[in-house]
Amino acid sequence: MTDPISDITAWLTDGARSRPEPSDMMAECCERLIAAGLPLWRVGVFVRTLHPEIFGRNFIWRPTTGVELGSVDFDIQHTPEFLRSPLAIVFQEGAEVRCRLDAPGNNRFPFFDDMRAEGVTDYVAVPLSFVDGMIHASSWTTRQQGGFTDAQLTDLKRVVPPLTRLIEVIGLRRTAETLLDTYVGPRAGERILAGQIRRGHTETMHAAIWLSDLRGFTALSDRLPPEQVVEILNLYFDCQVAAIHKHGGEVLKFMGDGLLAVFPIEADEQALCSRVLEAAREARAAVAAMQFVSGETPERFRFGVALHVGRLLYGNIGGGNRLDFTCIGPAVNLAARLEKIAGRLGRTIVASGAFVGTCAADWDNLGEFPIAGFSRAEQVYGLSDETPRE
Template sequence: MDPSSLTALINWLIDGARSSDQPSQTMSEACGRLVALGVPLWRAGVFVRTLHPEIFGRSFVWRQGGEVEIGSVDYGFQDSPTYWDSPLAVVVRQGVAFRANPQSPEAERYPILMDLRADGVTDYLALPLIFLDGEVHASSWTTRSPGGFTEAQAEAIRAVIPALSRYTEIIGLRRIASMLLDTYVGNSAGARILGGQIRRGHTDTMHAAIWLSDLRGFTPLSDRLPAETVVDILNLYFDCQVEAIRGQGGEVLKFMGDGLLAVFPIAAQDGDPAEVCSRVLAAARAARSRVHALEYVSGDARERFRFGVALHVGEVLYGNIGGGNRLDFTCIGPAVNLAARLEKIAARLARTVVASETFAGACAEPWTDLGAFPIAGLATQQRVFGLREED
């Protein structure tokens, strides 16, 4: 085994694996280099917990002659027998290495080793990836070579682990930052913030279709139900909308109590307002169906829900607003204010979906003219339109 080639591999990882654009490519190249050094790898995996509201952890699994497979598990995984009966649980809990021959009788207590035995694996080496804060993640390395890894081959794998841990930690932190921003401020806002748009006053003008919705009867509902129940209901209610909005290319910007603000950007150069507004209306209909079907059992009561959504098209100011070092990335402007006023009119008219004249004019649907209404702050009355199917 060439010590200089092993050192080159370690230095390459320390330097950020610059020849690889993605973690999966890094995994593939690192394993390929180990094989070239004489380490007879058959399969290798890196398993990292992450900070995500739905995903407990991610895996990167390399196989000789195949592509790196990227997988994820939800939060139920850490309580499952699959996890607790695996060597990786030992590595993560105790922060120690684990090595076993899947062909030996002692391996029979671990189901994963039985699977590897069927694949002809002769050696299994699991090593901790220890981050700077002491958090422990895991890696696994297997071979089908007769007799398993030699001590020199196993030592080569161990030598790579510190550099692999640093690389994994840095990439993981960057991904966590991106996911948290996506989770709390939205996809495009998160990208802008990571891109450096973090100072107060950093704003852009966006032409967009605007969605502003509200849950009917939320105040009395929150007065008569326990706070925990109200939170459950709000989460279920927002689920009815968020999936529909994102599925049609929209971005949820803000939850305001029971209110939701979302935008559907219209490209400045070649954007098609009619196409975008058609997608917005499809999302509104999908959300309407889901909220109508939503049912929540609380004691002897069976709660049903109604909501309203106002749709408008206009220019919004999109960026950082706040005080000192506490900022909010949001949309403001007359178009957002008009959408908020329209949503109140929807409640007065007992309508689910209402649209401004601008939105209705851009969306070829059978609209009903609901009349002209005075809008606070505007000199002229605004015409409001409803879907004919709701007449």
């Protein structure tokens, strides 16, 4: 006679290939368990992540709604709701927690009030122990009168080990994607995961280039403690990164107080350059509004950004097994020279003739400037709404 639980564990062990997406896998796993006789109601999987802003992700399944995805930030660890929840015990002690919610006087966890309102009679939280020793959690509930039977709990726990291993594999893949997105950007990360990891693996890209830096950063670094300088840099980069991402750009590199971003041009060059300029305007306003109090007088900040359009080489550059996924080429060098000219002219936003030729705006011709390393001078433009500052 076929054992349906064995079929489910074999399906999980084989990678749940019929449902490769994590949420789909969880939904099918729960549906298979119900078909095998487990009277499940609400099932949750809670996985901690390696992410600069997100503490963990959760997958909540109900037969009426399917899988709902969510995430929580690091502050959740210190909230009364988490500290007084059964999952806190699972995470901190790696221990299983079971509570019969239909038992009188069982008010150990405030969370159970919500479960009772859904008709839940039994709750069990089971740790998911990864190979590296990190503890994650799962929770299983039923509305069956009398709660789970011993046989049902035994079947449930047979499924947990292969489910844990599969979640770990999926989690490792997601962690790799998250780290690559965080440190090299989503487009570069996608290429690296696809196998573009050898030195010399490059491609040509036609893109709008953004190169910026913070005015007076050297004097600021000399005057303030390093911890405050780092805090200021993070606030300053926040003013730009959100605008860059919003308008389709990708941040490639932070270089001290400098930022290099690209906006790949795949279709309408004029529309994309207009979005780049809008991102620059938004960043300009955000930096102008930025304040940092380091004494009695708040610090105020200015920055400069150069915009250019050109072809660049995008890929792996480095030495031995230490590589950087970045972009190089005359177009990047020209953007860097233009940013220095912006500083000399007291301008926030400057652009090359190539950028201005595809981006309709109120531009002022600031003159022709010799560019170090280039054979000919470059016409430089600034926005008419800016007043040069010393």
